[in-house]
Amino acid sequence: MLNFQYFMPTRVLFGPDMIDQLGETSHLPKGSKAMIVIGESGAMIKHGYLSKVQSQLAKQDVQSIVFDKVMPNPESAQVDEAAAICREKEVEFIVGLGGGSTIDSAKAIALMATNSGNYWDYMQSGSGGGVEPENDALPIVAIPTTAGTGTEADPWTVITKSDSAEKIGWGNDSTFPVLSIVDPKLMLSVPPKQTAYTGMDAFFHAVEAYLATCRQPASDMLALEAVHLIAHTLPEAVANGDDLEARTVMAWASTAAGMCESYSSCISHHSLEHALSAFHPDLPHGAGLVMLSKAYFGFLASRGEERLGDLALAMGDTLQEDLEEEVPGVAFLDALDRLITQVGLADEKLSDYGVTREEIPDLAENALTTMGALFDITPVPMSQDDVIAIFEAAYE
Numbered sequence: 001m002l003n004f005q006y007f008m009p010t011r012v013l014f015g016p017d018m019i020d021q022l023g024e025t026s027h028l029p030k031g032s033k034a035m036i037v038i039g040e041s042g043a044m045i046k047h048g049y050l051s052k053v054q055s056q057l058a059k060q061d062v063q064s065i066v067f068d069k070v071m072p073n074p075e076s077a078q079v080d081e082a083a084a085i086c087r088e089k090e091v092e093f094i095v096g097l098g099g100g101s102t103i104d105s106a107k108a109i110a111l112m113a114t115n116s117g118n119y120w121d122y123m124q125s126g127s128g129g130g131v132e133p134e135n136d137a138l139p140i141v142a143i144p145t146t147a148g149t150g151t152e153a154d155p156w157t158v159i160t161k162s163d164s165a166e167k168i169g170w171g172n173d174s175t176f177p178v179l180s181i182v183d184p185k186l187m188l189s190v191p192p193k194q195t196a197y198t199g200m201d202a203f204f205h206a207v208e209a210y211l212a213t214c215r216q217p218a219s220d221m222l223a224l225e226a227v228h229l230i231a232h233t234l235p236e237a238v239a240n241g242d243d244l245e246a247r248t249v250m251a252w253a254s255t256a257a258g259m260c261e262s263y264s265s266c267i268s269h270h271s272l273e274h275a276l277s278a279f280h281p282d283l284p285h286g287a288g289l290v291m292l293s294k295a296y297f298g299f300l301a302s303r304g305e306e307r308l309g310d311l312a313l314a315m316g317d318t319l320q321e322d323l324e325e326e327v328p329g330v331a332f333l334d335a336l337d338r339l340i341t342q343v344g345l346a347d348e349k350l351s352d353y354g355v356t357r358e359e360i361p362d363l364a365e366n367a368l369t370t371m372g373a374l375f376d377i378t379p380v381p382m383s384q385d386d387v388i389a390i391f392e393a394a395y396e
Contacts, residue, residue, distance in 0.1 A: 004216035008262055010142075010153055010177045012255065016244060018183040019052060019143065023059030027179050029139035031092025034064045037082065037106040039098045040071055047189045049145060053097055065089060067109070070098070073281040074105045076119045077162035083112030083119075086138070093139040096177075099198065100149025100158075100285075103142045107157040107175040110137035119159065126166045126370040136174035145186040147237075147250035148198025148286060150205055150258020152180035160278055166370050167278035169270075176262075182255055184248040192238045195250075196343040197286030199234040202226065202254040203339070204289045208267045209260035211300070211307055213377045219264035222256040224314045229253040231315040231335070235342040267378040269296045271371035272390065275363045276355065278370070283353040290345050293336060295393035301329020303380040308332040315339065350395050360391040 011027050022028070034057060038044040045051075050066065057064050067082040082105070086094070091113060096106025112119050114135040121129035142152035151157070155171035190198070206226035209219050230253045237246040273288040301308055309328025315335040340346050355363075364387040368375065375382055382390075 002216070004214075004263075006216070006218060006263065007173070008153070008259060009173070010180050012153065012180045012182060014182045014252065014255065016183060016185050016248065018181050019056065019186060022053065022143075022181055023056035025179070028060055028062070029093035029141065029178055032062055033090060033092050034062050034095050035067055035082065035086055035089075035091045035109070036064050036095045036097055037067050037070060037102055037109060039102050040069050043189070044097055044145070049097060049186060053095065053143065057095070064095070065091070070102045070105045071281070072101055072284065073160050073167065073277050074101045075160050075162040079105060079108040079112055079119045079159060082109040086113035091138065093141065095141045095143065097143045097145065099144070099146040100151045100201070103144060103149070103151045104157040104159065106142070107137065107140055107151070107155070107171065107177075108159050110140045111175060113138050120161050123161075123168050123170060125372060126168055127161065127164070128168065133172065140175065140177040142177040142180040143186070144180070144182060144254070146190055146194065146198040147187055147247070147254040148201040150202060150254050150256075150261060152177055152182060153255050153258035154261040156261060158274070160281070165275075165278040165366060167274040168370050169274070180255075182251050184244060184251040187247045187251060188242060188244065190241065192241060192344070194284075195241060196234070196238045196345055197284045197290075198254070199230060199237065199250055199286070200290050200340070200343065200345065201286040202250075202257045203230045203234070204269060204293065205257035205266060206230070206253075206260055207311055208269055209257070209264035210311060211305065211379050212265045212267050213379055215264040219260045223260045223264070224310065226253040226257040226260065227311055227314040228316060231339055234339070238343045265377055266374060268367070268371070268375045268382060269293070271367040271374045272296065272363070272387065274371050275366040276350070278366065279359065279363060280353050280355060287345070287348055287353070290340055291348050291350050292390070292394045293340070294333060295390045297329070297336065298333060298393070299382075299386065299390050300380055301327065301333060305329060305379055307379070355395065357392075357395055360388055360395065363391055364388045
């Protein structure tokens, strides 16, 4: 029996050169002072994206200040620091420019700009204070420069507590971006390895949303669309980053998968990865998901998860008549293995990022305590021993 909510308040402007609409659109949040949040790498400056955004905002008489301290796995201390600047400077809306970490940070900063205390006071799990925000976040504009997280189309923000190994996702209705500009031309500069990492992140968002027990018709349709497009397009985007058509398809697939995170949810695959990258901040999120994926989805396949067969069909490597002769989960695992190989990530190893076998029990406990809610919507039950076994298999 269908029983769901459908809520997507973000206006998405999509297409090549759409960034030019920032200076003209009537949908920009009201106000004359904005904070632009970018990563610490300097890529937004190097590629001219920051100056482009600043000049477009100036056309709408918006003055901007820049916060440029966001790390690849963003931390709560930077959120609190930027929010204090927003309050001091009376910033009226936030622009997140960059990858998922930057836009996630922009959402968290927007929330803390209007609320007291520290960001971690509002986390609902782990060591979080469990406080409900009194005020809505400042309006958020999202401008992604990678095709990966889909954070431009959902309310979620993933932040690590500074000086800890707690990496937790959170969000509410006010942390949906009010406006997202998805311009595939801003993604042409992403190098091959990062293209693969972010593309596989989007892939797993869609896969997990299709499997989650909170799924609904809209998420199912978009998830299968994203899985199909990524399986057929990501290898080309990795091999030929200048292919604007491939970049455009990947940009849409990522946004569609982000919508899935609003209509459905990720499952505990993401809980396990959050533990990994909380313990090892230099581990790219997409890489962690890839290295866990065959062990994780192998576990689901061993428990008879039939919807894995639909995903195998969507990837296009399996025919319906073949699926009838093969275990659905095995067909998906075979297709997944081929995709990982095609995008050049087959040789990635957890040990290359400093992960040790000895810390696996702690990783499992972290996954279950900090992001335990995702286990509740995973289609098969998982004990702590199961989680340890998945980490062990991935480590091998």
